[in-house]
Amino acid sequence: MDEEARGRRGKVYFIGAGPGAVDLVTVRGRRLIDAADCIIYAGSLVNKDLFTGCTAPLHDSSGLNLDEVIELMAAATEKGGLVARVHTGDPALYGAIGEQMARLDELNIVYEIVPGVSSAFAAAAALGVEFTLPEVTQSVIFTRRSGRTAVPPAESLTGLAAHGATMVIFLSVGMIDAVVAELLEGGYDPDTPAAVVMKASWPEQRQIRGTLRTIATQVGEAGITRTALICVGKAFAEKMTAAPSRLYARDFSHGYRSGE
Structure with missing residues (x-):
């Protein structure tokens, strides 16, 4: 695909939704979800309250197969849309994003990963x-x-x-x-x-x-x-006694502080 054609297409963002609480998504993730033209989310784990106020169509991927997920992404990006692919926690941990990215590469669809709180x-x-x-x-x-x-x-x-x-x-x-x-x-x-x-x-x-x-x-x-x-x-352990960190020890020197 030439650069002009690529520029007319949209983009997929793999977004870590955080562990569940709606205010534990990152600022970047929140901004992209709000701006999305299409939202595909892991409905079995992602808190749906995260999408309150969003106007984009919501697609629960828990009932979809990989082909169907990619078809949604391709249809939205072909029109220049922003796709928020929302995974629970951080998508790098048990997120199954590798297979999705491989398919997007085959289709020359641009994507980016936005980390989240595991x-x-x-x-x-x-x-x-x-x-x-x-x-x-x-x-x-x-x-x-x-x-x-x-x-x-x-x-x-x-x-x-x-x-x-x-x-x-x-x-x-x-x-x-x-x-x-x-x-x-x-x-x-x-x-x-x-x-x-x-x-x-x-x-x-x-x-x-x-x-x-x-x-x-x-x-x-x-x-x-x-x-x-x-x-x-x-x-x-509920009552763990550990050695103090050397980082804050009075006699410990480092690049920002001289020890006594």
Whole structure:
């Protein structure tokens, strides 16, 4: 496609809607959603209240296949329209945007990604924790248990558990008994702190704290089966004592401050 023809076409924006609360979308994302000529959103997870006041047609992609999504994008951009393709959280995490971008490349349709706030960070905020603590943990693993979507064998929960890092497990709360069994097999101690946060930042947010010894039973009793994150590691202890950060230590020098 020549540049003149490309210039007459519209553009697709993959927008991270944030974890659920309508005021946790970025300013850029909000502006693009409001300006959109076509909105395609992941209706099973994105809070529809985000689109209150929008005049563009709304298309819930939860009932569409990939071909149908691309057809909507192509039709809107062919007329010079702005398409807001709205994904939950940040589209880089379990957003399935790669296959959409590949198809847009084939059609010479221009697109851009607008990052969002992941539900992982909303869960950390709800629990009042840092994922990384000095001399306790400095690594975070985002993962999921193998289900209908396979996980590479090298990334099994059992294998990842050997690191003892902070772990945030997506899309797996419905299999929490198996999750816990694999984490214990991989090396986590049964008394490792664990938490589950359902619908982080939504009005109906719920959170449960326990240990790997108790969390599966707690989740079962609470009836939580979906839209929840499993958080595992020492960072999730309710009363965590960690070494102070060197960043603000009185005797620590860096490019902006001289230590005593």
